[in-house]
Amino acid sequence: MTFDRKHLSNEQLVHFYRSILYPRMIEEKMLILLRQGKISKWFSGIGQEAIAVGSTLALQPDEWIMPLHRNLGVFTTREMPLHKLFHQWQGMQEGYSKGRERSFHFGSRDHHICGMISHLGPQLAIADGVSLANKLAGEAKVSLAFSGEGGTSEGDFHEALNVAAVWDLPVIFLIENNGYGLSTPTSEQFRCISLVDKAKGYGMDGVQVDGNNLLAVYDTIAGVRDYCIKHQKPFLIEAITFRMRGHEEASGTKYVPQNLFDLWEQKDPVKNYEDYLLSARVLSTEDINSIKTELKELIESELQKGFDTLPVIVDEELELNDVYAEKGSSAEVTVIDNSVSPYEGTSVHRELRLIDAIKEGLQQSMQQHSNLLLLGQDIAEYGGAFKITEGFVEEFGKQRVRNTPLCESAIVGAALGLSLKGYKSMMEMQFADFVTVGFNQIINNLAKIHYRWGQNADVVIRMPSGGGVGAGPFHSQSNEAWFTHTPGLKVVYPSNPLDAKGLLIAAINDPNPVMFFEHKALYRSVSGDVPEEYYEIEIGKARRVRTGNEISIITYGSGVHWAEEFANSHREISIDILDLRTLLPLDYHAIREAVSRTGRVLVLHEDTLTGGIGGEIAAWIGEHCFDKLDAPVMRCGSLDTPIPFNIELEKKFMAKARLEEMIVKLKEY
Structure with a gap:
């Protein structure tokens, strides 16, 4: 493995060494803790650190990265405290996701890292949106999204690259080709010779890089970053590497031939870079030992903080309140009630x-x-x-x-x-x-x-x-x-x-x-x-369309007009009509009042009967307003078939075709 330092100073080279060594040492410690039963799961990036670390070092700190679960080096290079990362991995409330996620399924605005979901492909398109915003704001920035070689088989990969190309977005798409998607080898993932060849199909440039060479990754990403900003275009990079551990530790590696481990062990990104620094006399053996001792002490200290955690306190109100972002008030808009x-x-x-x-x-x-x-x-x-x-x-x-x-x-x-x-x-x-x-x-x-x-x-x-x-x-x-x-x-x-x-x-x-x-x-x-x-x-507030005392019709959309049409042509029945307007969240207060006004309720919607929201509303009324009912809550929905094309078939499909029948049934109960 050949390293080319180019313009990098000794101080930078040493900083790079610390940056790649730190996640390796953390991982080795995590594997010990896993064997001791002190952590429950681990996705290892051992052997791939040069990609995460090199790419992060090449970007500006305020440029967004969309990493995956094997990119610990992104998080450590962005200087996220290990003790808080450990809280995250353990599912503790002091973690970045308050115990609601594990592993690397989280993000941080402060560190410009977007949290992944288990469906790997969607990360790529988020990078498109970030770069579109950069482009519109005139900011000289890129975004970078990771993908594994297996992820390139997903439709999201195609869509994200296609949109970036069509819109000329400065996005770096970085494929970590480690040979296996869990246990499926690349020969069963794609038929192109190299994944970087896919770039041509989108009208973008691409390059393949040795993903185990820290300086090559850094230099490539830095150069591609400049290209993307200058030309306002996306770029595809395929980093060739190897996963030295299982997909996760429980998966094992029995499906991988031993000769591959022997080959890639010689290409270890940390050991080879360390040997280069020694041969170039940038560091001595004593310097390296000192750095390792320093990082080991840091890891132990941070883990002590990580284990010193508070018990999880379940606050139902807090959990519910965190589902939605709070809406700020605005004096510039009139609110009509x-x-x-x-x-x-x-x-x-x-x-x-x-x-x-x-x-x-x-x-x-x-x-x-x-x-x-x-x-x-x-x-x-x-x-x-x-x-x-x-x-x-x-x-x-x-x-x-x-x-x-x-x-x-x-x-x-x-x-x-x-x-x-x-x-x-x-x-x-x-x-x-x-x-x-x-x-x-x-x-x-x-x-x-x-x-x-x-x-x-x-x-x-x-x-x-x-x-x-x-x-x-x-x-x-x-x-x-x-x-x-x-x-x-x-x-x-x-x-x-x-x-x-x-x-x-x-x-x-x-x-x-x-x-x-x-x-x-x-x-x-x-x-x-x-x-x-x-x-x-106001979102979440229903509208009383008509007040009556015999039957309440709770509905929305087209159902409102069907209900009004029926009420206008059957004035002998005193019909109360509630237009929900918002289906999530529902206005339960208005629903309760509608039930109270008549004691007889029909939930009407154009959606098919089974699985429609009418079932949820009926269940809630039965649970919370049973004492106000004079008859069972009834539902009127469309037929449980796909909606047909022929107009006559469509008319019969519609809930409107059964509205009168259901009202009569409810009134006569």
Whole structure:
């Protein structure tokens, strides 16, 4: 192994030695503790330290890194205290994730490290978002995302590289090719000769580097960093290395031929660099022994602090409160409360269609927030599939109104990356049905990130959904219930123009991820008075549409209009209607009041009956309002089939087809 120090001083070379030796010594200590039963699990990076350490040394301290679970050198090189890292690994409350995560599934804003999730690929797209923010702010910075060779088989790898290339983002994608994805060798992962060859397919440059040569990794990353900043383009690096331990210690290494261990032991990145410093007379044997003694004492001291920990105290209120980031107050926005009676107000009202109210809310939010970006397929010059953003490019420019490739997962991930840099984003799913392609990013990254390590996801995902337009199984689904089961998300579903504008503005002002559902059939069929001003409707607060004393219909979206239509044509029945507006969190106070007014409740939604949110609401009422009921809570949902294309079949599918039957049944109980 040949080392080229180039312009590096002796002091720098020694600093590099300390930086690579420290995580090796920590790991060796962790393996002892594991055998002693003092820690429960360990993912070893022994043999790969040069990649994590060299790349981190080559970046500026305020440049974001997206590491994985074998990159201890990233965390130690960013000078994160070992005792707090140990708290993290042990799942203690003093750790970075307050005991809610283990291992390296955490991040730190102070250290510009983004915490991974077990699904490895999503890290890559977050780097896209960070670099987009850097680019927009005119900052000469890169972001760097790690991937294993196995991770390159994931769709997220393709999507992240494709978006970075199309948007000319200064991102470094760093593949640690250690030969095995757990036990699966590279021969069963890909057929290209080298992973770096994939770069050409994305129109980007790439290079392969000896991942066990600390100086080569450092020099390569430093040079690539300069290239990315100068040319504002991404770059792919394949670092060739070897994992000297199992995927995790419990996995063992029986699947690896012994001759590979013999070969790679000779390429040990720490030992070879140490030998180089000795041969170059940068350090003496005495110096090395002194450094090792110093680091050993530091490790023992830090571990003593790490073991000296407080018992875990479970505070239910704290756990619940940490699911969401706290929303700050704003004096610049009017908050309208129309939860009981129609809003009159003092501002000018006009009659707008639902689609126009959404457009106005989006436009005023763009005017209010210079750090708000709109992302989506065909939303720029074309104006989106439903023309909601038509004309926005002329007003706000293509930097803020961005057409995206067909990469839903990467765009959600990029939106999260924008949040790391303090940007807001709105992503439009062209149809709510397409959200399945980005499901992992939403459920496991956006929703959990604040609870895991205190980072908010300031992202709104607009979801044109619902049937009634004859669009069939892949453009008409009502899939809102998929997300109401996920703590950390907020789920909003307006039924009228006034609420749509105010709730969209509130969603954009909210620092948490919001799934904003818009019923396509209501876009141009429903109109109402909407104030000109910039205003919010409070998320989490239902609206009493109609007061009655015989039957309460609890509903949202299209169900509100079905309920009103029925009530208007059956005035002999005194019907109370509650529009939930927000499905997560639910307004349980308003639900309880609706039950109290009539004692008979029908929960109505367009979603299929089984698994719809109506089941949750009915269960809550049965548990908390049983003494107020005069009949069982009944549900009216759509058929438990995919939504059909044929209009007649679709009509029969819809819950509306069974509404009268269910009301009669409830009234006569």
